[in-house]
Each structure stands twice: as C-alpha cells, then as structure tokens.
Amino acid sequence: MxxxxxxxxxxxxxxxxxxxxxxxxxxxxxxxxxxxxxxxxxxxDPYDYLLMGLGSCTLMTVKMYANRKGWQLEDLYLELRHNKRHDKDCANCEDPESKIDVIEKELILKGNLSQEQTEKLLEISKKCPVHRTLEGDIKIESSVST
CATH class of the missing domain: 2.20.25 (N-terminal domain of TfIIb)
Known part of the structure; x- marks a missing residue:
C-alpha cells in the first residue's frame, strides 16, 4: 500500500x-x-521546486540502477530547464497564445562507462517515478475549508 x-x-x-x-x-x-x-x-520559485523534484528523483533512479549493475559511475549531474513554447503537437495551435510546457533534461555522467551503458542510463533516467507522473495523466482534486 x-x-x-x-x-x-x-x-x-x-x-x-x-x-x-x-x-x-x-x-x-x-x-x-x-x-x-x-x-x-x-x-x-514553484517551478524551481518542480524541476528540483524531477532532478533529484532522476539522479537517485540512475544511481540505484548503476549501483545494481556494478557500473563505474563516479559522479552524476542533471541540468534542467523549463519553458513554455509553441509546439507542432499542441491542441490549440491556431491560438497564438497557446503554448505547452517543455522541460529539458541534460544528464551529465562521470565515470568509466561504455556508450551502451551511457545510453542505458539515459533510458533509465526517463523512468523515475516523478518523470512518469509528469508525463502521465494527472488528476488534481481540489477542495476548500474555512
């Protein structure tokens, strides 16, 4: 549970x-x-916290995976950026004010890793629970009390 x-x-x-x-x-x-x-x-600001939550979850997930595999990952960093921009897949593209949120993640790995290991860690970085939550269907239930 x-x-x-x-x-x-x-x-x-x-x-x-x-x-x-x-x-x-x-x-x-x-x-x-x-x-x-x-x-x-x-x-x-609130978006900084959103990015920090995603970033910390991503790095924890990558490190757990590398440790489990016994890979020589010495250090890791993540640089995240958030912006709003027009996108060819937006639902209301005809509206000039319509923009979508875009988060860019750049994974920086230090260690003796093969190209295959590096690519696998990038793939794993997209599987952290916060990443999955942000890309999934989110329902926010709001209420008020006085």
Whole structure:
C-alpha cells in the first residue's frame, strides 16, 4: 500500500509571495523573483521546486540502477530547464497564445562507462517515478475549508 504524502504550504498575511513549505521535519521557503512585483527572491520559485523534484528523483533512479549493475559511475549531474513554447503537437495551435510546457533534461555522467551503458542510463533516467507522473495523466482534486 502506498503511503500518502502530505505537504503543508503556508503564505502568511504579511507576506506577498514568500511561502513556507513543510514536508515532515523538513522546512523550505519559496518566493517569486524580485522581477515580480512583491517578490523578494527569498527562495526558489514553484517551478524551481518542480524541476528540483524531477532532478533529484532522476539522479537517485540512475544511481540505484548503476549501483545494481556494478557500473563505474563516479559522479552524476542533471541540468534542467523549463519553458513554455509553441509546439507542432499542441491542441490549440491556431491560438497564438497557446503554448505547452517543455522541460529539458541534460544528464551529465562521470565515470568509466561504455556508450551502451551511457545510453542505458539515459533510458533509465526517463523512468523515475516523478518523470512518469509528469508525463502521465494527472488528476488534481481540489477542495476548500474555512
């Protein structure tokens, strides 16, 4: 049975955008950049956290696989970028305002790896649970309480 994850996010009355995010005993801050009116850049913005979640899951998955195989993976990094752009596959391409979200992942591997191992690790990087969630059908159920 999957354990349900609960994260708490709080935006106090006296803050424009600075939020406190809590996951168990861990506490983080999020904010908008100063380029957004009211933003103080006191923490990563929400899309930064989205990319960091995807990135950490990806690298953990790749490292677990390489370790299981006994491959000589010395270090690994991931560079992620998010943007919105027009795409030939978008549903409303005739609308000039219609854009899709694109996340680019660049996997950087250090170690004594063959081309075949490198290609396999790239394939495995696309199988981390967060990657699968983001590419799958997501249903968000919203409610309100007072």
């Amino acid at each position: 999957n354990e349900q994850k609960i994260v708490h996010v709080h935006l106090p009355k006296n803050e424009s955008f600075k939020t406190t995010l809590s996951a168990g005993k861990h506490e983080l801050l999020s904010d908008e950049p100063e380029s957004v009116k009211g933003g103080q850049d006191s923490g990563p």
